Amino acid sequence: MTDLTPGLLMILAAGAVPYLPHHFRQFFMLGAIALSAFGLTAGAGVHWALPVFGHELILHHADHLTLPFAIIFHIAAALNVIYGWHERKAMEHTAGLAYAGAAIAALHAGDLITLFIWWEATAVTSVFLILASASERANQAAMRYLLVQVASGVMLLAGASLYWRETGSWAFAAMELGSLGTWLIFLAFGIKAAFPLLNGWLQDAYPEATVIGTVMLSAFTTKLAIYALARGFAGTEYLIWIGAVMAAVLIFFALIENDLRRVLAYSLNNQLGFMIVGIGIGTDLAINGAVAHAFVSIIYKALLFMAIGAVLHRVGTAKASELGGLYKFMPLTMVFCIIGGMSIAAFPLFSGFTAKAVVMKAVGYKGLVEVYLILLAASVGALYHSGIRLTYSTFFSHDSGHRPQEAPINMLVAMAIAGGLCIAIGVMPTQFYQLLPYALDYQPYDASHIIGQLQLVVFGMLAFAFMMRFGFYPKNIAATVLNSDWFYRRLAPWIVLPLVQSGLAMAKAAETAVVSFAQSMMRIAKDMSNHPLSGPVIPGPAAVVQVILLAMILAVVYAALG
Amino acid sequence: MSNLDQKLKKMGRLASIALVIIGMALLVIEVFVHRHGEIAMEDLPVFPAVFAFVASVFIVVISIGIRAILSRREDYYD
Structure with a gap:
């Protein structure tokens, strides 16, 4: 029973979800997740290999790196079930359970083909979470999302095939960048990990999903890519700078974007930067930091998406320019949102503090001063967009006139559990560190570190208050901020469409020319046959045309040979 | 300006004052604790x-x- 790939049970169970009555279905899904999680007790090793065409698919491989990801993926899947309890339609539940299952199964893939299968499965299942919004806008975003995700899968398969030809192995293990095959695999991971300029799909698609769909999406795809990078490319130096750029640049976008779910999508992307820096450094301490950060960020990110989702559910909009003053009407949601914000801002006693400390320590150990300062500034940035801006513009700021009810009880329960986990990890770092891949003897709570971090957070907030007071802080304006999806949504059509159009026009002109040429030839042939120059031999028009064509063919052949 | 707006303004002022006090305390504390x-x-x-x-x-x-x-x-x- 424990040999079965974790996650597979969830995918199978998803098949039954549409046919079950509402409340029973939710319990059924929790049961499937619990059974799947039981598979994690199998321990490290290869538990299920399937020979196919003389090659062995390793369907269930577990080790110290898969375990922390598998644990948090199961927790996130269960939280999603609770958060979406009120939803009676089965579509999101079915897709969400299968999606989580596919992501968990992908973690346990021991070879690149199995990884490819589950990699694509996460794309195909999750697209329904966007389609479930049932609007034209969402449909288009869903198709763009699917194209990008499938492209990532195709690159993975192509890369894996080249890698196999090169090394004779399909095994998914540490790789060295160099050949085309490894680069393709690296880029396939990079698309899902939302590297700079490959990130457009994330901010494009996630905010178009349904309220519960976005929460589901936030946990799995990108963190699966983080896991894949940690397994395949730990210690790849490029990643340090890719991660630093991600952590830094996306802050600015998160500060000016108006749709708060899109702000969170930028913020998610910015958090991935910290993990990728850790993977790029590649030491035991740094990998621990990356995994710790992935673990806690799944929780606080889900919590923030849940809080904003609850607001969207009650108010009908998640646009910063249309929100404000909701603390009075949704006080519990506000408290949970603040817990999520304090976690991402790495406030002492919250989960971000215990995780970020490990990444920063690893960067400091390595002596990467510039990267360290960038990440430190990115921490202040995270405090800004997800800690201050999100809470402030939703729950405080000014009276927006909305008078919503508090969030539904099931949403509050899910947020309470997520918030509880944020605090539990924050106050029990030693226990939390035991989940990490490598042994870690570290205590983040010393007076020096606490005071330093408090100064960072409090003076960041003071600067905000200061800028607000003097009207320097940018206002929430309804607008579209261009992101890297612009390249394929606008630039590509601008370049490709005129090319296609001018190609068509040229083909049309060529056709007209050929036709008029043939017509004039016919006319000449007719004239010649009607007005014989001399003698009794009168060739019909067809014969004249044939002679002309023959002459042309001869000329062409002669030219080609000569 | 609605009641809520006035209340929000007042809360903002109080929060700012609290932040200034906490901030100053955090600066002073460095004299006593080595960071x-x-x-x-x-x-x-x-x-x-x-x-x-x-x-x-x-x-x-x-x-x-x-x-x-x-x-x-x-x-x-x-």
């Missing part, structure tokens, strides 16, 4: 406080610049 960091620069007195304030202003200034360049009307893609 050090992962890199040498961090060991400078009140480095995190200064860094956070400067970084905040820097981030906001750059954001305003990016907004000027990359912001379009809301229905740009429709």
Whole structure:
């Protein structure tokens, strides 16, 4: 029973979800997740290999790196079930359970083909979470999302095939960048990990999903890519700078974007930067930091998406320019949102503090001063967009006139559990560190570190208050901020469409020319046959045309040979 | 201005005052507790406080610049 790939049970169970009555279905899904999680007790090793065409698919491989990801993926899947309890339609539940299952199964893939299968499965299942919004806008975003995700899968398969030809192995293990095959695999991971300029799909698609769909999406795809990078490319130096750029640049976008779910999508992307820096450094301490950060960020990110989702559910909009003053009407949601914000801002006693400390320590150990300062500034940035801006513009700021009810009880329960986990990890770092891949003897709570971090957070907030007071802080304006999806949504059509159009026009002109040429030839042939120059031999028009064509063919052949 | 708006304004003022007090306390506490960091620069007195304030202003200034360049009307893609 424990040999079965974790996650597979969830995918199978998803098949039954549409046919079950509402409340029973939710319990059924929790049961499937619990059974799947039981598979994690199998321990490290290869538990299920399937020979196919003389090659062995390793369907269930577990080790110290898969375990922390598998644990948090199961927790996130269960939280999603609770958060979406009120939803009676089965579509999101079915897709969400299968999606989580596919992501968990992908973690346990021991070879690149199995990884490819589950990699694509996460794309195909999750697209329904966007389609479930049932609007034209969402449909288009869903198709763009699917194209990008499938492209990532195709690159993975192509890369894996080249890698196999090169090394004779399909095994998914540490790789060295160099050949085309490894680069393709690296880029396939990079698309899902939302590297700079490959990130457009994330901010494009996630905010178009349904309220519960976005929460589901936030946990799995990108963190699966983080896991894949940690397994395949730990210690790849490029990643340090890719991660630093991600952590830094996306802050600015998160500060000016108006749709708060899109702000969170930028913020998610910015958090991935910290993990990728850790993977790029590649030491035991740094990998621990990356995994710790992935673990806690799944929780606080889900919590923030849940809080904003609850607001969207009650108010009908998640646009910063249309929100404000909701603390009075949704006080519990506000408290949970603040817990999520304090976690991402790495406030002492919250989960971000215990995780970020490990990444920063690893960067400091390595002596990467510039990267360290960038990440430190990115921490202040995270405090800004997800800690201050999100809470402030939703729950405080000014009276927006909305008078919503508090969030539904099931949403509050899910947020309470997520918030509880944020605090539990924050106050029990030693226990939390035991989940990490490598042994870690570290205590983040010393007076020096606490005071330093408090100064960072409090003076960041003071600067905000200061800028607000003097009207320097940018206002929430309804607008579209261009992101890297612009390249394929606008630039590509601008370049490709005129090319296609001018190609068509040229083909049309060529056709007209050929036709008029043939017509004039016919006319000449007719004239010649009607007005014989001399003698009794009168060739019909067809014969004249044939002679002309023959002459042309001869000329062409002669030219080609000569 | 609605009642709620007045209340929000008052809360904002109180929060700002509280932040100033806490901030000052955090600066003073450094006299009594030795603080050090992962890199040498961090060991400078009140480095995190200064860094956070400067970084905040820097981030906001750059954001305003990016907004000027990359912001379009809301229905740009429709």
